[in-house]
C-alpha cells in the first residue's frame with residue numbers, strides 16, 4: 001500500500017518553485033516528516049487555508065517519495081488555531097513551540113508525548129492562556145521528555161537546598177542549580193539567576209499534569225527568570241539561535257496576562 005493517513009501539526013511551510021509547497025509536519029504516527037503539495041500555490045481550492053503553520057490536519061499522503069518527500073494528496077482541517085495567526089503574541093508563542101519541536105526531532109522518529117505536548121500548547125494559547133506562561137510549561141515538559149529534565153532540587157555542586165536569602169543560578173552544562181556560594185561568576189551570560197520562588201514554581205510545573213498547570217501563578221519577575229533560563233538552556237543544548245526567542249522577548253508580559 002502506498003497511501004497512508006496521519007494526524008499532524010504543520011511546523012513549517014516553504015514555497016517550492018512556481019506552484020508547489022513543501023510542508024513539514026509533526027505527526028502522531030510518524031513524528032517529523034516533510035511532504036510536497038503539488039499545485040498548492042496556484043490552486044487555492046484544494047488546500048485552501050489548510051497548509052498553514054499550526055494547522056492540525058488529517059493528511060492522506062502517498063509514501064512513494066522522490067528526493068525524500070512524500071506527496072500530500074488530501075488534507076482535512078481538524079483545527080486551524082486561527083487566533084494564533086491573528087494575534088502577534090500568540091503567534092510568536094506558537095512559532096517558538098513549533099521551532100523547538102522542529103529542531104529537537106529527527107525525521108520519522110515519532111514520540112506521541114511530544115505530539116500531545118505540542119497540541120496542548122497550541123490549544124492552550126488558542127484558549128487565551130498567556131503565551132508566555134504556556135511557553136514556560138511547554139519547555140518544562142519538553143526538556144523532561146527529551147531527557148534533559150531541569151535538576152532543581154538542590155545545588156548541583158555542594159548539595160545545599162532551599163536556603164532562603166541564598167542567590168541561585170541555573171547552569172546549563174550542569175542541567176541544574178548552583179548556589180551563591182558555588183557559583184563562580186555571579187551574573188554570567190551563560191547562567192540564569194533564579195529566585196527560590198521561581199525554582200519552587202518550576203518544580204511544581206514539572207510534577208503537575210498538563211491539565212493542572214494553569215493553576216500556577218508566576219509573578220512577572222518569575223516569568224522573566226524562567227524564560228531566560230530556557231533561552232540559555234536551549235541555546236546550550238541545541239547550539240543554535242532560534243529567532244522566535246528574540247520576538248518573544250519583545251512581547252509585553254502585562255498584555256499577555
Ligand SMILES: [Zn+2]
Nearest residue numbers: 155158179182
Ligand atoms: Zn552550592
